[in-house]
Amino acid sequence: MALKTPEQYEESLRRMRFRVYLMGERVTSPVDHPIIRPSMNSVKMTYALAGMPEHEDLMTALSHLTGEKINRFCHIHQDTDDLIKKVKMQRLLGQKTGACFQRCVGMDAINAVYSVTFEMDRKLGTSYHERFLKFLRTMQEEDWTVDGAMTDPKGDRGLPPSRQADPDLYTRVVEKRRDGIVVRGAKAHQTGAVNSHWILVMPTMTMTAQDKDYALAFAAPADADGILYVYGRQSCDTRKLEGGEIDVGNREFGGHEALMVFEDLFVPWENVFMYGEHEFSGALVERFAGYHRQSYGGCKVGVGDVLIGAAALIADYNGAGKASHIRDKLIEMIHLNETLYSCGIACSAEGHRTPSGNYLIDLLLANVCKQNVTRFPYEIARLAEDIAGGLMVTMPSERDLRHPEIGKVLDKYLRGVASVPTEHRCRVMRLIENITLGTAAVGYRTESLHGAGSPQAQRIMIARQGNLEQKKKLAKEIARIKD
Amino acid sequence: MEAHTTGRFRGGTARPASARSGDHVIGVKYCGGCNPRIDRRAVFRGLGDLLGADRLEVMDPERPYAAGLLLCGCERACADRPAVRRRAPLWVVVGGPAVDGEPVEEALLAEAVAAKIKSGNATPLSF
Structure with a gap:
């Protein structure tokens, strides 16, 4: 079965035995939980x-x-066309869901692990790549959703892993056995974790020799004994428990993150892809981050398309669609959104082949892409709120709209253009609210800032890749400076 | 519909080998639809109304077609690749609101494609 149907995917999740807690309670069936289900719909x-x-x-x-x-x-990029198609696919999915569809982290992780394990084996004589290929083949055959897990809690940021007051604040090996390893620690902000079949764990940063116990990559079933999930809250998440469909803004789709805790998780050797080879940890982190920074040039653009469309709709419903300043704001939103897309396409088109045969994006352009993503969605969101007007955050609830007496009052006083039903206006307002400050804002705003690395992480990469010395030479030539 | 080596749907007798099976059926290949400027499915439906639904099918990579229709959402027409083109000897390419590069209003796309097919003005395989 190389391609699962959506129904088969849902059923496969239903058969899994996750240990998930949400708001202090164990969730017995994540697929059916009203807060979790929209995120499952996105995947x-x-x-x-x-x-x-x-x-x-x-x-x-x-x-x-x-x-x-x-x-x-589940694909390993074979050329730059694959890299470009990836970005286009992500834009499409953002358009269809208006939310984070979560599956990118796994795709980015397999492509990073693929090339790095190849290079490790070539230099060290290990057999990680062969092991990984076995995992990859099954992933493709079973059409798994895989959660690429990188970010450790990290405790005191001023200290390396081995000098933390609590050594478990970085994911580490606590026991080596003949048949495998035992892992303790956690991964934070795990996108789509509870909608995944397997997890693919990577080190959180470049490790040194003193921290080689933390230079670790492995795969495990997402519902393995020894993995605990604590589901992350999102702004306005409990609106999903109210049973309506207007106030949630986006009834069908959403995203999710969870804290993933390894409570002495046993991992057999066949699923271990890095064990102490700290000198390769930096390459793995850099490549995963690069791929994921490229991803944001697709997925955020797709959600941006939905937000721009919603802003244009509410302008029409408000009767302001033809006002020149509104049109100019919409143009600015499109300009910003397409700039992000341009970066995603550019870093893909400028990709190159790695020794393993798969393709890697241009790291400088991918980091420029993500740096822009840390800014532009905020401005797009600000402009959307500007166009929508204050009613977006002062509007009464859906229950008031449905109330036999109050509803008539609201229908009268919340109407914009006479020919547009008040409910339509309210629905679009709530969609904008959902993306700019509701559940989807987790993905569209703060994840745009911190996901795939916080802004400073990209600036470090831009500094490293920016080729400043060559630019100095160019200036000297033009200025006719001879040293 | 007939096809022959001059690149016309009608008017000839010699048909390419690839046209021996399903020579009345047009194989339709969609682009992925990342940011379409037209409703590609609407064009497909409209064309089915004009030519008959049994004349169109989504392209099966395993079978040959006498003619192919690329239904792409924008002018980039990214599905227009040699591997796709090899599946049929004659092609019509819709790329956004254009047929074979000529601008056409979206509402008239199906009509323009149908006219092209009926008149035999499809583009021969050029890869």
């Missing part, structure tokens, strides 16, 4: 679109391992 869309002729060109690829048609989220 499910990655399966649905892959089965649609009008989207398969982006959503699927041919496996370089088997020649079979597979979901692009």
Whole structure:
């Protein structure tokens, strides 16, 4: 089964035995929990679109391992066209869900681990790549959603892993056995963790020799004994418990993050892909981060498309659609959004082949892409709020709108253009609220800032890749300076 | 529909080998639809109404077609690749609101494609 149907995906999750806590309670069936389900629907869309002729060109690829048609989220990029299609696929999914669809982290992780394990084996004589290929083949055959897990809690940021007051604040090996290793620690902010079949764990940063116990990469079933999840809260999340559909803004789709805790998780050797080879930890982190910074040039753009559309709609419903300043703000939003897309496409088109044969994005351009993503969605959101007007945050609830007496009053006084039903106006207001400061703002705003690395992380990479000395030479030549 | 080596749907007798099976069916290949400027499915439906639904099918990579229709959401027409083109000897390419590069209003796209197919003005394989 190289391609799962959306229904098969949901059923496969239903059979899993996650240990998940949400708001102080154990969740017995995450798929059916009203707060979690919209995020599952977003991942499910990655399966649905892959089965649609009008989207398969982006959503699927041919496996370089088997020649079979597979979901692009399970694919190893074979050329720059694959890198470009990845970004286009992500934009499409952002448009279809208006939310984070979570499956990118796994795709970015497999591509990073693929090339780094190859290079490790070539230099060290290890067999990590062969092990990883076995995992990858099954992932492709089973059409797994894989959670790429990188970010450790990190405790005191001024101290390295081995000097933390609590050594578990970085994920580490606590026991080596003949048949595998025992892992303790945690991964924070794990996007889509509870909607995943497997997890692919990577080190959180470049490790030195003194921290080699923390230079660790492995895969594990997402519901393995020894993994605990504590589901992250989102702004306005309990609106999903109210049973309505207007106040949630986006009833069908959402994203999620969770704290993932390894409570002495046993990992057999066949699923270990880095064990103490600290000198390769930096490359793994850099490549995963690079791929993920490219990803944001697609997914955030797709959500931006929805937000721009919503802003244009509310301008029409308010009767302000033809005002020149409103039109100019919409143009600015499009300009910003397409600039992000341009960066995503550019770093893909300028990608290159790694020794393993897969393709890596241009790291400088990917970091420029993400640096812009730390800023532009905020401005797009600000402009959307500007166009929407204050009612977006002062509007009464859906229950008031539905109330037999109060509802009539609201229908009268919340109407904009006479020909547009008041409810339509309210629905669009709530959608804008959802993306700019509700549940989807986790993905569209703060994740844009900190996801795939906080702004300073990109600036370090830009400094490293920026080729400043060459620019000095250019200036000297033009200025006719001879040293 | 017939096809022959001069690149016309009608008017010839010699048909390429790839047209021996399903020579009345047009194979449709969609782009992925990342940011379409037209409703590609609406064009497909409109064309089915004009030519008959049994004349169109989503392209099966395993079977040959006498003609292919690329339905792409924008002018980039990213699905227009040699590997795709090899599946049929004759092609019509919709790339956003344009047919074979000529601008056409979106509402008239299906009509323009149908006219092109009926008149035999498809583009021969050039890869």
